[in-house]
Amino acid sequence: MALFGPQHLERFVLTKQLGYCCTASSGGGSFSIPTSNVSTVFGGRHHQSTKTLHCPAIAIDAPNSSSLADVAGVRWGFTSLQGAREEMEDDIVIRSDEGFSFAAVFDGHAGFNSVKFLRDELFKECVVALQGGSLLGGKDFGAIRAALEGAFQNADSRLLSWLETNYGEDESGSTATVVFIASDMLIISHIGDSTVVLSRSGKAEVLTDPHRPYGNNKTSLQEIRRIREAGGWINNGRICGDIAISRAFGDIRFKTKKKEMLQKGVQEGRWTEKFASRIQFNGDLVVASPDTYQVSLGSDAEFVVLASDGLWDYMNSSDAVQFVRDRLKQHGNVQLACEELASAALDRRSQDNISIIIADLGKTDWQSIPPLQQQNFVFELGQAFATLGIVSLGIWMSSSLLSL
Known part of the structure; x- marks a missing residue:
């Protein structure tokens, strides 16, 4: 789905430090960013913008259009916080192309160089492998999975060569969890411990498993x-x-x-x-081979939360989905809900970088759903009437027995 109408942004990445104005119009499909002397911050590092424009945290409304790319009407919220960490090693990428949208969270470690490479190159590898995205329009999930596995492997091989050539002893690495959203399906390709959660009629569906060398799962x-x-x-x-x-890139x-x-x-x-x-190595200890999933998006699919472990280590999936739902019912602002979710993770003493993307799939009329307070009031009122009825029935039965 073309998030920005005919004039697509190649990529936009959150940086809360920027003060530039970004505007989106769902009616006209306009999207504008002041481009003079644009200096952008990625993961706490400054980069001069050239061809690609980047914008601060905003909610993007997909423009009204009859084209295939605009069918889903996805609205985005995204945020990235350094939190208690001394370094910011996360990054967020959201891109659009004909027929699908791409979103990714990169969670770096031992430096930022691997993230820096991936935020520019992984999308390119995926699109080439997916034959310009045409594979996503077909029904052959096996071909999609093989293509994305190849894209991840190619990106990792290029990254390792790039790190050794340019940085010598660099030991940085990065997880990567990416999603492709089309009108009726979600494709996820994932390495590491970021997590994708789908809200389906308010119920949380965890769509990825963390790749960690401990635990009993x-x-x-x-x-x-x-x-x-x-x-x-x-x-x-x-x-x-x-x-x-x-599982990670680099390392x-x-x-x-x-x-x-x-x-x-x-x-x-x-x-x-x-x-x-005594050690005999028979293969790589850390690999960049992704788990890939396909998820159908019916009318009950509400929104997707993609976030680094800085959120999920401090808030479970059900709590996160309920939190976002409550905020969307209250104000309907996806970007604000995303920022509030990150703040909630900080309130729970998250000690990590926190990066979150929320994709409202455009299938839910949040204004038609009463906010939580109103729902509680209706429930409590119903409970009161039920209690009153039981009490009245008890009094009537007592009176009837006494009259016998």
Whole structure:
């Protein structure tokens, strides 16, 4: 769906520090940004804008159009907060093309360089693999999944080469959770521990599983087994006692530099030379192979929440969906609801960067749903009448018995 009418933005990324004005008009399909001397902040780092325009946090209303790209009428809210962390290593990307929208959350670690590469390149790899997006219009999910797996692998290979060429000893990495939204379906491709949740008639559907080398759930057990079969080990829930994510882009020391990682561990006294000599690697310990899912979007699909673990480690999916629903029923502003959700995570003492994207799928008339307070009042009033009826019935029965 073309979010911005015929003049598409190539990409827009949240930065709450910016004061530039962005306007969207659902009637005319207009979208404007002052472009003179635009300086943008990505993850706390400044970049000069050239061809691609970036805008601060706003809610985007899809323009009215009869074209396929505008069918769904998705409205976006997005925000990214540094929180308690010393560095901002998250980033958000939302892009549009003919027939679909793309949104991604990148959660970086050990530096920002991997995120910097991915925010520019992963979308390109995905679109090429999806044959310009045409595969999304078909019914062959197997072909879609294979294409996205190839895109992720290509992006990771290019990233590793780019990191080694430009930064030498760079050990940065990044998770990535991306969604493609078309008029009647959602495609998710996911590595790491960000999560996608769908609200379906107010019920939360968790659509992704975190890739972590600890825990007793099916996904974690599979990850632990894969790492051990590749010659690695888990110490305190971390691969080689180092990283608590089992699938990510970058992280060169667990891929093409595993032997160097072993020797560095010996030099730093993390393990002995004898221990290192016994290790035989049979594959990468951290991989960029995504889990890919297809989800049908019927009339009961309300909105999608895509967020980094800075939200989900402090708020469960049901609470998040209920929170967003309540806000949308109160004011209908997707962007404001997104910012309020991030603030709620901070109130719960989130210690991580927090990045959130909310896509209101345009299938729900929020004004027709009474706000929570009104619903509670109606419920309590009904309960009061029910109680009054029971009491009255009891009095009548007592009076009848006494008259016998």
